[in-house]
Amino acid sequence: MRKIQIGVIGSMADLKYPKKIEKVAERVGFWIAKNQAVLIFGAEKDSDSLSGAACRGAKKAGGLAIGVTYGKGLKIFEQQADVVIASGLERGGGREFPLVLSCDVVIAISGGSGTLNEICVAYQAGIPVVAIKNSGGWSEKLIGTFLDNRKREKIYEATNSLSAVKKALELANGAVNKLVLPVFLTGVHGDEKVGQKVLNSLQKEGKNFSWLLGNKKAFIKNQRFVEGDLNRLAPGNIKSKVYEERLAARLLKKLILYDYVIDIHETVSASGIFTIVTNPTRENLLLAGCLPIQNIVIWQSGLNSGTGPLMNFVKCGVEIECGPKGLNQMEINLKKVIEKILEDGINFENSGFGNKQIFKVYGKLQNNQAIKPIDFKLTKICGEEFYPLLVGQYPNIICYKMKKINKNLWKF
Numbered sequence: 001m002r003k004i005q006i007g008v009i010g011s012m013a014d015l016k017y018p019k020k021i022e023k024v025a026e027r028v029g030f031w032i033a034k035n036q037a038v039l040i041f042g043a044e045k046d047s048d049s050l051s052g053a054a055c056r057g058a059k060k061a062g063g064l065a066i067g068v069t070y071g072k073g074l075k076i077f078e079q080q081a082d083v084v085i086a087s088g089l090e091r092g093g094g095r096e097f098p099l100v101l102s103c104d105v106v107i108a109i110s111g112g113s114g115t116l117n118e119i120c121v122a123y124q125a126g127i128p129v130v131a132i133k134n135s136g137g138w139s140e141k142l143i144g145t146f147l148d149n150r151k152r153e154k155i156y157e158a159t160n161s162l163s164a165v166k167k168a169l170e171l172a173n174g175a176v177n178k179l180v181l182p183v184f185l186t187g188v189h190g191d192e193k194v195g196q197k198v199l200n201s202l203q204k205e206g207k208n209f210s211w212l213l214g215n216k217k218a219f220i221k222n223q224r225f226v227e228g229d230l231n232r233l234a235p236g237n238i239k240s241k242v243y244e245e246r247l248a249a250r251l252l253k254k255l256i257l258y259d260y261v262i263d264i265h266e267t268v269s270a271s272g273i274f275t276i277v278t279n280p281t282r283e284n285l286l287l288a289g290c291l292p293i294q295n296i297v298i299w300q301s302g303l304n305s306g307t308g309p310l311m312n313f314v315k316c317g318v319e320i321e322c323g324p325k326g327l328n329q330m331e332i333n334l335k336k337v338i339e340k341i342l343e344d345g346i347n348f349e350n351s352g353f354g355n356k357q358i359f360k361v362y363g364k365l366q367n368n369q370a371i372k373p374i375d376f377k378l379t380k381i382c383g384e385e386f387y388p389l390l391v392g393q394y395p396n397i398i399c400y401k402m403k404k405i406n407k408n409l410w411k412f
């Protein structure tokens with residue numbers, strides 16, 4: 001495992017910080033190194049700084065100090081850095097991004113406008129900031145606050161150098177081992193209520209995750225859609241006269257911010273719970289393999305037409321289909337599945353297909369024969385063997401037809 005990387009940001013010498021604050025910064029660097037973490041600091045070319053003082057402290061403890069500087073050259077004011085990274089960017093004009101984004105957590109000491117900029121970068125990226133009390137500047141002013149109403153991460157307080165490093169290590173360990181969770185989408189079809197019901201229930205129980213209600217207008221009216229099927233109209237058009245086309249464009253602006261999306265649907269078919277991959281990219285298939293669901297259905301939809309399901313237009317996303325609709329046991333089973341996802345998180349290293357069955361939709365049965373096939377049970381009709389899917393879900397369609405995929409032939 002890589003070492004924890006802790007950034008130290010703070011005033012440059014032209015802000016005339018007192019010697020005692022410089023000593024605090026040096027001790028912060030010392031304790032970072034003593035705890036086997038790596039120091040990331042802002043390396044100045046023409047001046048000392050509290051970041052530089054932290055470097056000197058880290059070197060006293062035999063630690064590793066990496067300075068991120070602006071411009072192209074590797075010459076910096078602080079001579080004890082082990083590694084210098086020249087960002088090629090200006091100080092106050094972009095250097096803050098590689099500096100802060102290279103950190104698991106940031107410790108802020110005093111600071112002027114540059115430090116404020118770095119704190120903002122950390123806040124936007126969800127990187128925790130620990131500010132030292134009584135150090136002055138923006139660090140002290142922002143202690144205990146959120147930078148906006150999104151309340152992503154408050155600025156944590158520390159009373160001295162040792163407590164700052166202890167808090168930083170606690171937060172960094174949490175960040176390194178933090179579960180990666182998807183955002184859940186539900187109510188894309190307004191007459192499918194189970195996802196909203198289960199997600200609401202889990203949040204009331206104190207589970208922490210993000211979710212979105214897809215088609216609120218249709219959901220309130222308890223109908224599939226208002227003017228057009230939302231899950232057939234992505235990526236949408238914000239200027240369209242059709243409500244769901246505008247909605248698709250707005251939804252995707254939100255969903256594209258997430259690494260993983262799980263779209264929950266509901267069917268009248270007695271299908272149980274299964275995963276649908278509408279866009280079978282490597283990442284989407286691995287996401288399906290992560291989920292605690294045995295049956296995976298590859299159902300390529302809209303890939304050649306330019307419009308299609310919402311999951312075709314996110315970074316990485318699959319659908320979960322649940323049936324039969326209205327069955328209490330199905331709701332209980334869905335809740336167990338989502339609880340397991342929240343417990344395990346999304347980890348492609350755990351993605352596996354050993355105990356899963358993988359199917360691919362290749363056609364549909366549209367005649368009026370008096371037959372009643374069963375979802376996922378091998379069926380033979382008119383000499384053709386196939387696995388039925390979504391039996392009775394759509395008018396004039398008995399079911400969709402699937403073939404089973406030999407998962408042993410898959411290479412990732």
